[in-house]
Amino acid sequence: MWRGLWTLAAQAARGPRRLCTRRSSGAAAPGSGATIFALSSGQGRCGIAVIRTSGPSSGHALRILTAAGDLPPARHASLRLLSDPRSGEPLDRALVLWFPGPRSFTGEDCVEFHVHGGPAVVSGVLQALGSVPGLRPAEAGEFTRRAFANGKLNLTEVEGLADLIHAETEAQRRQALRQLDGELGHLCRGWAETLTKALAHVEAYIDFGEDDNLEEGVLEQADIEVRALEVALGAHLRDARRGQRLRSGAHVVVTGPPNAGKSSLVNLLSRKPVSIVSPEPGTTRDVLETPVDLAGFPVLLSDTAGLREGVGPVEQEGVRRARERLEQADLILAMLDASDLASPSSCNFLATVVASVGARSPSDSSQRLLLVLNKSDLLSPEGPGPRPDLPPHLLLSCLTGEGLDGLLEALRKELAAVCGDPSTGSPLLTRARHQHHLQGCLDALSHYKPSKDLALAAEALRVARGHLTRLTGGGGTEEILDIIFRDFCVGK
Numbered sequence: 001m002w003r004g005l006w007t008l009a010a011q012a013a014r015g016p017r018r019l020c021t022r023r024s025s026g027a028a029a030p031g032s033g034a035t036i037f038a039l040s041s042g043q044g045r046c047g048i049a050v051i052r053t054s055g056p057s058s059g060h061a062l063r064i065l066t067a068a069g070d071l072p073p074a075r076h077a078s079l080r081l082l083s084d085p086r087s088g089e090p091l092d093r094a095l096v097l098w099f100p101g102p103r104s105f106t107g108e109d110c111v112e113f114h115v116h117g118g119p120a121v122v123s124g125v126l127q128a129l130g131s132v133p134g135l136r137p138a139e140a141g142e143f144t145r146r147a148f149a150n151g152k153l154n155l156t157e158v159e160g161l162a163d164l165i166h167a168e169t170e171a172q173r174r175q176a177l178r179q180l181d182g183e184l185g186h187l188c189r190g191w192a193e194t195l196t197k198a199l200a201h202v203e204a205y206i207d208f209g210e211d212d213n214l215e216e217g218v219l220e221q222a223d224i225e226v227r228a229l230e231v232a233l234g235a236h237l238r239d240a241r242r243g244q245r246l247r248s249g250a251h252v253v254v255t256g257p258p259n260a261g262k263s264s265l266v267n268l269l270s271r272k273p274v275s276i277v278s279p280e281p282g283t284t285r286d287v288l289e290t291p292v293d294l295a296g297f298p299v300l301l302s303d304t305a306g307l308r309e310g311v312g313p314v315e316q317e318g319v320r321r322a323r324e325r326l327e328q329a330d331l332i333l334a335m336l337d338a339s340d341l342a343s344p345s346s347c348n349f350l351a352t353v354v355a356s357v358g359a360r361s362p363s364d365s366s367q368r369l370l371l372v373l374n375k376s377d378l379l380s381p382e383g384p385g386p387r388p389d390l391p392p393h394l395l396l397s398c399l400t401g402e403g404l405d406g407l408l409e410a411l412r413k414e415l416a417a418v419c420g421d422p423s424t425g426s427p428l429l430t431r432a433r434h435q436h437h438l439q440g441c442l443d444a445l446s447h448y449k450p451s452k453d454l455a456l457a458a459e460a461l462r463v464a465r466g467h468l469t470r471l472t473g474g475g476g477t478e479e480i481l482d483i484i485f486r487d488f489c490v491g492k
């Protein structure tokens with residue numbers, strides 16, 4: 001209900017640069033003039049809980065709860081006694097922080113109450129705030145939404161913030177922080193400026209093409225810049241799947257002949273008994289998937305049935321599922337029993353799965369493969385090692401743990417290639433939305449042919465620029481905002 005008003009307020013706040021589609025909304029709504037409050041730290045018993053407010057009545061609420069005429073100095077922590085304004089009953093001795101707008105997270109007047117984290121204190125302070133006229137509880141993501149509306153964050157930064165809150169691995173945290181720092185937005189704004197300049201040149205040519213006063217080579221210059229931009233966009237789009245894997249997890253599939261030790265490896269890497277391990281070949285039938293943090297990267301690790309033919313219908317179905325899952329793998333962990341390399345199942349596996357992935361060049365295949373020879377503890381120290389004609393491989397013993405560090409290091413390198421390394425390189429496109437707009441921009445530029453039709457070329461530049469602006473939130477529709485802000489919790 002408050003959406004309609006929010007849109008209008010947002011438009012006013014952001015000016016014409018960020019126009020939103022207006023939605024008809026009949027009834028009156030509280031709107032963004034209200035002051036919102038929420039518990040911003042996690043729920044449950046904890047040492048300190050942070051409650052915050054945002055909106056014009058924040059200062060008034062702070063004065064009422066601290067029963068003080070004056071506000072504390074801005075952006076300094078001050079110790080104050082909080083009491084319930086209705087009964088005067090003391091609630092807690094707390095640190096309070098006063099952030100007058102616009103120098104605050106949301107751009108509005110904000111207050112933070114750092115109270116003792118017991119549930120009774122928290123609910124007492126929340127109730128006291130609720131009793132102050134003009135204050136209401138915040139909706140999920142409403143603080144961030146106000147920050148966005150007031151131009152404190154652009155859309156890719158908002159997404160970075162959502163990802164940072166949900167980041168579970170090192171690599172995800174690093175990537176989210178880079179996005180929150182505005183790297184992707186910065187890049188897009190630079191590209192949009194290039195297009196604006198090119199558009200100005202083309203339009204100048206349309207208006208004054210015949211005029212002698214026009215500088216020479218104006219169109220040629222625009223052409224060079226647009227073509228360079230196409231190259232840059234292409235490179236980023238080729239990277240796009242990596243960023244999405246980093247956000248939602250890379251698919252790593254363990255495969256090999258029966259009894260190679262696949263389930264043992266899955267349990268070792270996930271540090272929990274995900275799969276049944278037994279000396280009986282054909283133990284694993286279903287695909288067992290578990291999310292794990294591998295060397296700092298988010299991974300969906302799948303254990304699968306041992307690949308072999310001529311077995312009963314249930315195991316055959318398991319083998320079918322294993323092959324199906326293999327197709328979806330970003331990284332294949334191909335496993336063999338090092339003491340059993342001459343067996344028909346090992347030879348068959350090497351000749352089919354390993355050879356077929358290895359034969360593809362890394363550029364035309366998004367799949368990568370690591371060959372692991374397990375049960376190295378069964379090889380005699382003096383006797384001949386694994387066959388020299390094998391493709392590059394790692395030795396491992398799931399039993400003794402020998403070779404595990406080497407495997408983890410190899411996994412880190414492979415996953416950095418699969419997901420992109422968030423500590424280096426250009427900003428990753430972590431969402432399908434980013435990819436959609438960059439592709440839209442590139443498609444539009446393919447219609448840029450100033451030698452044929454200047455008016456159409458100018459229109460192509462305008463469409464292309466529109467995609468870049470929408471990526472960072474300019475002209476975004478409310479539907480997109482709703483989807484993005486849904487990821488947030490109340491209090492953020």
Ligand SMILES: Nc1nc2c(ncn2[C@@H]2O[C@H](COP(=O)(O)OP(=O)(O)OP(=O)(O)O)[C@@H](O)[C@H]2O)c(=O)[nH]1
Pocket residue numbers: 257258259260261262263264265276277278279280281282283284285304305306307374375376377378396397398399400
């Ligand atoms: N000696 C030795 N035995 C191992 C090692 N890793 C696994 N095993 C044993 O090999 C047998 C098979 O292990 P699993 O992990 O069930 O093998 P799997 O590949 O999942 O087997 P299936 O699911 O039947 O295809 C079990 O008895 C394990 O204890 C190892 O590094 N050294």
Ligand SMILES: [K+]
Pocket residue numbers: 258259277278279280281282283284
């Ligand atoms: K087994």
Ligand SMILES: [Mg+2]
Pocket residue numbers: 262263264275276277283284303304
């Ligand atoms: Mg198994």
